[in-house]
Amino acid sequence: xxxxxxxxxxxxxxxxxxxxxxxxxxxxxxxxxxxxxxxxxxxxxxxxxxxxxxxxxxxxxxxxxxxxxxxxxxxxxxxxxxxxxxxxxxxxxxxxxxxxxxxxxxxxxxxxxxxxxxxxxxxxxxxxxxxxxxxxxxxxxxxxxxxxxxxxxxxxxxxxxxxxxxxxxxxxxxxxxxxxxxxxxxxxxxxxxxxxxxxxxxxxxxxxxxxxxxxxxxxxxxxxxxxxxxxxxxxxxxxxxxxxxxxxxxxxxxxxxxxxxxxxxxxxxxxxxxxxxxxxxxxxxxxxxxxxxxxxxxxxxxxxxxxxxxxxxxxxxxxxxxxxxxxxxxxxxxxxxxxxxxxxxxxxxxxxxxxxxxxxxxxxxxxxxxxxxxxxxxxxxxxxxxxxxxxxxxxxxxxxxxxxxxxxxxxxxxxxxxxxxxxxxxxxxxxxxxxxxxxxxxxxxxxxxxxx
Amino acid sequence: xxxxxxxxxxxxxxxxxxxxxxxxxxxxxxxxxxxxxxxxxxxxxxxxxxxxxxxxxxxxxxxxxxxxxxxxxxxxxxxxxxxxxxxxxxxxxxxxxxxxxxxxxxxxxxxxxxxxxxxxxxxxxxxxxxxxxxxxxxxxxxxxxxxxxxxxxxxxxxxxxxxxxxxxxxxxxxxxxxxxxxxxxxxxxxxxxxxxxxxxxxxxxxxxxxxxxxxxxxxxxxxxxxxxxxxxxxxxxxxxxxxxxxxxxxxxxxxxxxxxxxxxxxxxxxxxxxxxxxxxxxxxxxxxxxxxxxxxxxxxxxxxxxxxxxxxxxxxxxxxxxxxxxxxxxxxxxxxxxxxxxxxxxxxxxxxxxxxxxxxxxxxxxxxxxxxxxxxxxxxxxxxxxxxxxxxxxxxxxxxxxxxxxxxxxxxxxxxxxxxxxxxxxxxxxxxxxxxxxxxxxxxxxxxxxxx
Numbered sequence: 001x002x003x004x005x006x007x008x009x010x011x012x013x014x015x016x017x018x019x020x021x022x023x024x025x026x027x028x029x030x031x032x033x034x035x036x037x038x039x040x041x042x043x044x045x046x047x048x049x050x051x052x053x054x055x056x057x058x059x060x061x062x063x064x065x066x067x068x069x070x071x072x073x074x075x076x077x078x079x080x081x082x083x084x085x086x087x088x089x090x091x092x093x094x095x096x097x098x099x100x101x102x103x104x105x106x107x108x109x110x111x112x113x114x115x116x117x118x119x120x121x122x123x124x125x126x127x128x129x130x131x132x133x134x135x136x137x138x139x140x141x142x143x144x145x146x147x148x149x150x151x152x153x154x155x156x157x158x159x160x161x162x163x164x165x166x167x168x169x170x171x172x173x174x175x176x177x178x179x180x181x182x183x184x185x186x187x188x189x190x191x192x193x194x195x196x197x198x199x200x201x202x203x204x205x206x207x208x209x210x211x212x213x214x215x216x217x218x219x220x221x222x223x224x225x226x227x228x229x230x231x232x233x234x235x236x237x238x239x240x241x242x243x244x245x246x247x248x249x250x251x252x253x254x255x256x257x258x259x260x261x262x263x264x265x266x267x268x269x270x271x272x273x274x275x276x277x278x279x280x281x282x283x284x285x286x287x288x289x290x291x292x293x294x295x296x297x298x299x300x301x302x303x304x305x306x307x308x309x310x311x312x313x314x315x316x317x318x319x320x321x322x323x324x325x326x327x328x329x330x331x332x333x334x335x336x337x338x339x340x341x342x343x344x345x346x347x348x349x350x351x352x353x354x355x356x357x358x359x360x361x362x363x364x365x366x367x368x369x370x371x372x373x374x375x376x377x378x379x380x381x382x383x384x385x386x387x388x389x390x391x392x393x394x395x396x397x398x399x400x401x402x403x404x405x406x407x408x409x410x411x412x413x414x415x416x417x418x419x420x421x422x423x424x425x426x427x428x429x430x431x432x433x434x435x436x437x438x439x440x441x442x443x444x445x446x447x448x449x450x451x452x
Numbered sequence: 453x454x455x456x457x458x459x460x461x462x463x464x465x466x467x468x469x470x471x472x473x474x475x476x477x478x479x480x481x482x483x484x485x486x487x488x489x490x491x492x493x494x495x496x497x498x499x500x501x502x503x504x505x506x507x508x509x510x511x512x513x514x515x516x517x518x519x520x521x522x523x524x525x526x527x528x529x530x531x532x533x534x535x536x537x538x539x540x541x542x543x544x545x546x547x548x549x550x551x552x553x554x555x556x557x558x559x560x561x562x563x564x565x566x567x568x569x570x571x572x573x574x575x576x577x578x579x580x581x582x583x584x585x586x587x588x589x590x591x592x593x594x595x596x597x598x599x600x601x602x603x604x605x606x607x608x609x610x611x612x613x614x615x616x617x618x619x620x621x622x623x624x625x626x627x628x629x630x631x632x633x634x635x636x637x638x639x640x641x642x643x644x645x646x647x648x649x650x651x652x653x654x655x656x657x658x659x660x661x662x663x664x665x666x667x668x669x670x671x672x673x674x675x676x677x678x679x680x681x682x683x684x685x686x687x688x689x690x691x692x693x694x695x696x697x698x699x700x701x702x703x704x705x706x707x708x709x710x711x712x713x714x715x716x717x718x719x720x721x722x723x724x725x726x727x728x729x730x731x732x733x734x735x736x737x738x739x740x741x742x743x744x745x746x747x748x749x750x751x752x753x754x755x756x757x758x759x760x761x762x763x764x765x766x767x768x769x770x771x772x773x774x775x776x777x778x779x780x781x782x783x784x785x786x787x788x789x790x791x792x793x794x795x796x797x798x799x800x801x802x803x804x805x806x807x808x809x810x811x812x813x814x815x816x817x818x819x820x821x822x823x824x825x826x827x828x829x830x831x832x833x834x835x836x837x838x839x840x841x842x843x844x845x846x847x848x849x850x851x852x853x854x855x856x857x858x859x860x861x862x863x864x865x866x867x868x869x870x871x872x873x874x875x876x877x878x879x880x881x882x883x884x885x886x887x888x889x890x891x892x893x894x895x896x897x898x899x900x901x902x903x904x
Contacts, residue, residue, distance in 0.1 A: 208728025
């Protein structure tokens with residue numbers, strides 16, 4: 001039986017040192033979308049694992065390398081941690097209060113791009129391992145593996161293939177997912193599934209060069225208009241996605257899903273305050289309806305559009321080229337390849353064969369059973385740290401590569417981590433709270449110990 | 453009777469010097485849309501007029517200053533030249549073969565932003581005046597006024613009010629417009645009217661900050677979608693503008709207009725080659741139908757859209773803000789204020805009261821009678837220079853502030869200038885041909901002489 005008091009005491013006393021290590025990791029940009037700093041960041045992560053006695057490999061893929069670490073422990077059981085070292089782009093830069101790659105402590109928080117998503121999770125897990133090694137005669141209670149990829153923020157493009165190719169190397173008995181957080185009541189949440197995603201860029205070219213709008217306006221095709229009409233054909237103000245058969249494969253939520261969602265707290269006012277959103281779609285005002293829609297509805301989101309003149313004032317120009325980034329979040333049952341094929345068919349059938357589709361990545365949705373013993377272990381070990389067991393969220397709106405972990409490696413996947421609602425992941429001023437960083441490490445130490 | 457041989461000989465011998473003066477003017481950026489270099493450029497233009505003995509005033513407006521010059525001549529008749537010293541933005545910069553504000557001679561052409569639109573026209577007129585002064589004992593044959601504004605490329609926002617306030621100062625008997633050009637057969641064209649314009653920025657804000665698309669995709673309004681749907685409500689793929697009553701005030705072209713257009717050459721293949729446009733709207737393939745549509749059809753053109761993430765790769769974000777620049781080209785009879793009001797009404801009635809309209813400028817359409825004696829003078833004096841009289845174009849697709857000249861000052865307005873079809877106005881690698889620069893100056897010298 002581990003001495004959690006000793007472990008917690010170690011963590012409290014070494015917090016500053018761990019935050020220094022985290023700051024060093026956050027100071028290294030690793031923007032997958034811009035292929036910026038990936039190799040350097042992978043090396044740094046590998047070094048951090050080596051320092052803890054892990055056997056480390058930095059394995060190439062067709063994209064960013066994957067860092068795999070293994071250290072034997074006292075029991076035969078193996079726990080796999082999945083994390084990623086890549087981060088979102090930092091733009092818009094002018095909205096950051098401190099530079100995104102100069103980690104800054106303010107008000108009990110550490111600010112930096114990637115500090116919450118996902119570098120803080122990586123280092124907090126290493127921090128828990130430090131505490132275990134320190135209090136357990138330099139031994140880990142069980143085998144621990146890490147798989148830390150560098151393309152999560154661009155759809156984990158090469159991870160599924162990587163997992164297929166390294167099934168033996170990654171074999172384990174259970175997996176702890178890259179993230180976890182408390183909600184606004186400080187209750188830790190257990191996220192048991194992810195929506196899928198299909199991310200595309202739609203583009204159109206109507207001429208070789210932009211044309212004076214006084215010349216071409218009434219007689220030349222306009223790439224911006226073509227794109228607007230093509231987008232409009234995908235979804236109207238009723239929010240119904242118009243691609244033929246888009247909803248056919250959706251597995252509707254079960255009664256159990258609804259009960260789990262019902263048990264979760266109200267989110268409407270919280271969202272309004274946090275994002276400054278004025279209202280919700282389709283007249284929804286809150287309650288279980290809003291929470292069900294948030295995660296179980298498939299989506300079609302315009303993430304960005306660029307075309308023509310975008311500077312100050314006016315320029316009378318007819319754009320020759322236009323493009324839009326669009327992501328589809330997939331409900332359980334939908335598959336990205338099928339959505340991609342339906343999208344092409346839809347555009348062709350609606351007169352938009354001139355719109356090109358560039359597939360930027362996709363992941364199928366996947367879920368873990370809430371009754372799995374590993375899930376229960378993770379949920380219950382939280383009580384000692386947070387004063388309450390984790391509350392189960394049957395599905396989350398985000399996406400990630402959990403499909404190959406669940407369906408290829410055959411693992412139960414549970415989440416545990418250091419996030420909170422104000423962490424501004426994917427937005428300016430991304431941050432973590434130091435108190436939750438400490439709690440996250442305490443929870444991980446308990447998960448490893450009990451799992452062993 | 454003027455000695456055109458002496459005049460032409462002067463022009464041929466002093467071309468290099470005039471091009472140097474033009475290069476100096478083009479090296480001074482004067483981008484109205486970005487309020488960049490306006491005062492400096494106005495001063496430079498004023499200096500150039502002063503050097504020719506003009507009484508010059510640089511008069512303030514709420515925007516860029518207007519340069520007004522006057523020099524008395526031998527006859528009592530007064531000819532007014534309208535020009536502008538502002539230029540379009542130079543973006544996209546990477547498509548320029550030489551820097552836009554470093555005028556460069558290549559293949560008998562001078563390349564620079566604004567060299568054709570409209571600085572080359574200004575300096576070629578001063579060049580003609582130099583030749584007249586030199587060959588006419590230092591005297592001008594008639595009174596000459598210049599009004600050179602600095603906001604033409606942003607819709608001449610303050611010029612109509614300026615003209616109303618300075619009617620006496622600008623009083624004249626006829627006006628030479630800022631531009632003119634030969635077509636691809638080298639035949640000079642006489643442009644007798646301009647479409648109007650109403651230029652707006654449409655924008656929408658749905659939240660204070662961009663939101664992770666995994667969180668907001670199914671429940672938060674998306675500014676990009678709102679804008680796409682609002683734009684789609686304005687015009688569909690059939691190109692019919694859906695604003696209620698939009699076409700009501702349009703005065704259809706007359707039989708005479710059609711005859712003048714019929715006399716003009718075919719443009720279809722020329723446009724395909726010049727712009728790399730693949731096809732024309734509404735199945736048009738060329739002929740008089742295409743040429744009539746080009747100028748007599750009112751338009752609704754998306755000039756640019758910006759929203760969300762536009763960098764490389766993916767960012768899973770739901771945009772909080774989106775905006776589009778849109779210009780409406782107005783057929784004879786339409787007025788910009790009315791279009792603006794109809795647009796607001798349309799958006800409100802179609803559920804888009806969340807879309808804000810920022811009016812960036814407008815100009816009514818206006819036309820001069822092809823039978824006006826001044827028009828005939830300008831048309832016929834071209835024969836001696838180009839070997840053919842000018843061919844009359846009853847209306848052009850572009851816009852400009854000719855309405856107050858025609859309807860406030862009561863002037864016939866005719867065009868004459870140095871442009872050609874490859875001048876790339878409003879696009880990268882804007883240029884003039886030196887041979888046409890010389891011809892333009894010769895034509896202006898004849899217009900002034902015969903007008904006197």
